Amino acid sequence: MNTAFSRDVPVPTAIALRPGSLRLTWPDGESELPAADLRAACRCGGCRARALRGEPPPATGAATLTGAAPVGQYAVQLLFSDGHDRGIYPWALLRDLASPSRRGAPASDDRPVADACARPSER
Numbered sequence: 001m002n003t004a005f006s007r008d009v010p011v012p013t014a015i016a017l018r019p020g021s022l023r024l025t026w027p028d029g030e031s032e033l034p035a036a037d038l039r040a041a042c043r044c045g046g047c048r049a050r051a052l053r054g055e056p057p058p059a060t061g062a063a064t065l066t067g068a069a070p071v072g073q074y075a076v077q078l079l080f081s082d083g084h085d086r087g088i089y090p091w092a093l094l095r096d097l098a099s100p101s102r103r104g105a106p107a108s109d110d111r112p113v114a115d116a117c118a119r120p121s122e123r
């Protein structure tokens with residue numbers, strides 16, 4: 001049931017909301033995610049359906065952050081200037097977005113990053 005969050009995903013120690021970006025303080029560093037990137041990475045039902053149809057998210061370049069609300073212990077809900085408020089952003093997703101190697105990657109994010117769990121050395 002809870003496998004998506006059983007990985008050892010660090011939890012931000014602080015979150016600072018700015019109109020143009022979300023600044024996260026992790027136990028091992030800081031990252032700043034542009035609002036447009038967060039808007040484009042929204043995984044709510046409507047945005048996922050749009051992505052499956054191959055449609056780009058609308059006007060993400062102009063989107064700014066207008067609010068944030070905690071979701072349990074695992075995620076944050078973000079509110080955008082275009083009125084979109086359905087996006088839930090788990091820490092694991094925010095970590096992925098903050099990782100330089102993931103920047104600009106296509107939306108093949110249904111596959112979890114399992115590097116930390118896969119240990120083929122046990123034989």
Ligand SMILES: [Zn+2]
Pocket residue numbers: 042043044045046047048084086087
């Ligand atoms: Zn959405």
